[in-house]
Amino acid sequence: MPGHRSGHSWPESIRTRLASLDTTELAATDDLHQPTGPALVAMDLAARCFGAGRTWFLTNGSTGGILALLAGLVGRGRKLILPRTCHLAVSHALALLDIQPVWLEFSRPVSPDPLGFLPVVSARMVADAIALHPDSVAVFLTSPDYYGRCADLAAISHVAHQAGMLLLVDEAHGAHFVAAPGLLPQTALSSGADACVQSAHKTLPALTQGGYLHVAVSLLSRDPRTAGRMTAALRIFQTSSPSFAIAASLDFARDYLEQHGQVQIENTLESIQRLATTLWPDYLVSPAAVTPVRGEMRDPLRIVIRQREPLAAPATQLAHQLGLQGIDIELSDLTRLVLIPSLDQPGHDFERLQQVLSAWLESPHPDQPIRGLDLLQLEQRWLELLVQPPERVLAPGSVLLEPVDTAAIPLAHSAGSVMAQSLAPYPPGIPLLLPGERMDRQRLDLLLALRDNGINLSGVDHDSIRVVV
Template sequence: MMKQTLCEKLGELAKSDIYPFHMPGHKRQLQDQQFGDTLKIDITEISSFDDLHEPEGILKEEQEFAAGLYGADHTYYIVNGSTCGILTAVSAVCRWGDTIVMARNCHKSVYHATYLQNLQIEYIEPQRCKEGYPVGPVLTKEIEHALQRAEQKQAAKAVILTSPTYEGVLSDIPAIAEIVHAHHAVLIVDEAHGAHLGFSTEFPQSAVRQGADLIVQSLHKTLPAMTQTALLHICGDRVDLQRVQYYLDIYETSSPSYVMMASMSKCLHLIGEEKDSLFSAFDEKLQDFYEIREQLKHITILDAVWAWNTYHAYMDPSKINICVAGCMRDGSIYTGKRLSAELLEKYHIETEMTAEQYVIAMTSVMDTQEGLDRLKAALLEIDSKLSVVESGKSTITRSGYKGTELPPRRISDEEKNTDSDCKTEKNVKKNAGQSAGQNSMLNVEEEEAEHRADSMQTAYTIREAMDHKQKAVGWRDAIGRISAEFVIVYPPGAPLLVPGEMITQELNEKIRHYQKVGLNLQGMQDKTLQRICIVTE
């Protein structure tokens, strides 16, 4: 245990009579109802408070505490969000012009990282089911195929994927790590939505303990910490620590907020001391909420049972995915956007993300029983006013997963601190029997994901395309040309179109559809989507 935490040390400073002839300019004097006493601990790198970029004292101790808590060999505080961690991880492993294998549903920060190092990309497509539902995990065989494709030209230095996804679907990290390491590559896991994993037998394990080499987590997303706070974990000896530290110096601000770092310290020490009681109470509240599944007649909760029977994948129960596929209201299709708007306007409930046919309600150990009860009551009332879509009005149907079984997801006490606690894909599918082939949710052949990834028409690297001479044209004239900009659905932040890829009629139609249903599209210069920038000769 640390003799004194950063929070405690800052608290002592706030009560002292030391006068600040140093930054920041508010001089710890600007107190009001909005900020309270927060600014009293907002300091710069002064005596005995260490330097995040050259930690030797209390910040070094705090980072070592974080590493011990998660089971990492090294852990770094990040106040620029997981984006900084992603940029650092990719840059530390991949040099200019190297090849990286990456899941197509990666966050835009991963694409930006490939731009910075002008990387060649071998894509992996995650599993997908019927249109309108969350995407699934990345399969080990797809990673194997991508690594083999890369080796025909230039062996990949790294594999990067997102697990859990925004919706909470997890990939089989132990099995993936084994494949990646067999090809002498480094496994980077964007675990931005999984900082809470591995602390309880009621939740899935973290990639930190499953063989990944670099793991990026957003503390603020799922634990009680301030926005922008994140962690970068390193496990094993496949990563050059000096390169990690070098790129952290480049990408992370040279003026890290002590308020944010205090928030991280308080969060991690709270978890370290009270994780058992916090997660036990959290699990009880979630189990109570999920009882709503049997009461809903039209709305579907896409939970662990759904994920297992659709993808043979595990799912983080803290992500409540509320699906309205196949629902109608007042004679028209009831969409995710209508649901989120009604929850906010009528019930004063703000949800995390709105997709075409579902809404994500994010929860954490800090959620109250009253809050979850309000959401449950609101959904039951909304559900009572919905009806089943008339035949022909929607191609999306309800999942129909009720009555199926989910193999135990619980982590035993013995497994909780081991390197690999979850079943591998091979064992999971063996135990599942033949149900995968009988699942009506899946509408793709097993080989199709590989074909999609292999056939993506990429003419340039992202950097080559973005730095190339370009012009804006109408979408009709852009068909068959090479894009010079992104089109990104945000959230979750995964691109539909990437610079260097050919613009197709199919893609144009998909983008128009997303625009029509009101999804937020980013990355384009023309926000109206009347024109798109293309590469010119």
């Protein structure tokens, strides 16, 4: 995991004691579901560090946290305003809780940013959705996104609160923001969000599945039932045997952030700046400073690399090459690489990355030519279809959770069929179709072209998909 670099980011005392930290509820260890001792102290320290009124440790990742957040603060059958570009966990929450989605409308034409494929939600879009659906309970957003782009949460929380709605944020990729104010974007909580979830394992030295769920001071004082609701929801969506090893790593990550975060972030930003300068103009690398652009911010620690144009090959090929050289990346879409540095990533790793990227441009790589469409056109079409909901025939919950008849059919012959499961081109793993939605010709053509260009299709098994019959 990028957060801890195979344990290299941890001191010996943690690296060698993981097995002994894997305990159950004992007098000395406390109960993570009902903390009264050391676990409570650790969670309170985390709440203080992250500026929350109350923090819960997540041991089933942001996935469990998102399910609990929506169960605890939105509830069954209610209306929720959100973009189509949310993580799969959100669509599962919609299905389980029978939440009615109000999809945010992106103003057309949407076009991908060279350094971030996904569009950013604006306060204007949220205000428009609120005007049409004033009976919604909350607004749910992902910020930052996989590319480090952040929405203007301060403006959005203002709009949501004026309408009496909550702002809930999937901040899975932003657990580190609190450590270096000014150098990194503002946190969701300090921008007025009512609650958020963070995956600690993505950007902090914590074990996989470690995360935090934070609720703002203001929400706890406005509605004292909130803490009880969150605790109850977490009991449903997290295991009854939460991992103390993960919890201990969350406590360590918080301490690390407080002790060393600022300095490590400054060092890493310097390395990213050097990388960007050395690779220019062969590659465009995301800026190593917070860059406010039209109300949007970018996490400078998220390294996004775009090949120079004309693009020689899909970025998936370049990602493969990096993998062969032992450089693990977070994701590659058609034209960009996304890398998450650890907070203590050594400088020589950046030099090696630069060498491999420079060598790639010199080497011939026509072995897997771009198929079908020009990559930029393909990306444009992908984005347009991603933000536009297809026809919904059945509620996702009735497809996933009721005994409907389904069958596997070849993807190539699926136009017109109703999906029995989500279909998400990966990366970035955002569903193009949810259960109960109809596959149309445009989406099918797009999926086939993406597959031909190295994008994995999650939900397609041996060229077949499961549909409702």
